[in-house]
Amino acid sequence: MPYLPAFWRDIGPYLPPRNGCVLLHHTIYFDGHGTGQALTTLLVYLGIAAALLIVLDLRRPAAAVPVDATEAAAMAVPIGATR
Numbered sequence: 779m780p781y782l783p784a785f786w787r788d789i790g791p792y793l794p795p796r797n798g799c800v801l802l803h804h805t806i807y808f809d810g811h812g813t814g815q816a817l818t819t820l821l822v823y824l825g826i827a828a829a830l831l832i833v834l835d836l837r838r839p840a841a842a843v844p845v846d847a848t849e850a851a852a853m854a855v856p857i858g859a860t861r
Contacts, residue, residue, distance in 0.1 A: 794823050
């Protein structure tokens with residue numbers, strides 16, 4: 779990575795694309811040895827994404843069904859009716 783600017787060279791080991799390649803490479807060629815940092819980084823990103831999605835889902839208001847629409851749907855077809 780000598781051709782990258784200093785900023786990208788410094789943060790590169792903590793970004794998912796590089797760690798995905800490192801994890802795959804070390805799994806195939808080194809029988810899984812040396813995959814700890816790559817796996818940890820990917821799991822941290824997965825955990826942060828899951829936590830963010832859970833928070834966003836909890837903050838979303840539930841869709842309200844109007845009472846009159848519910849009653850109208852219940853009255854549309856009588857119980858036991860056939861075609």
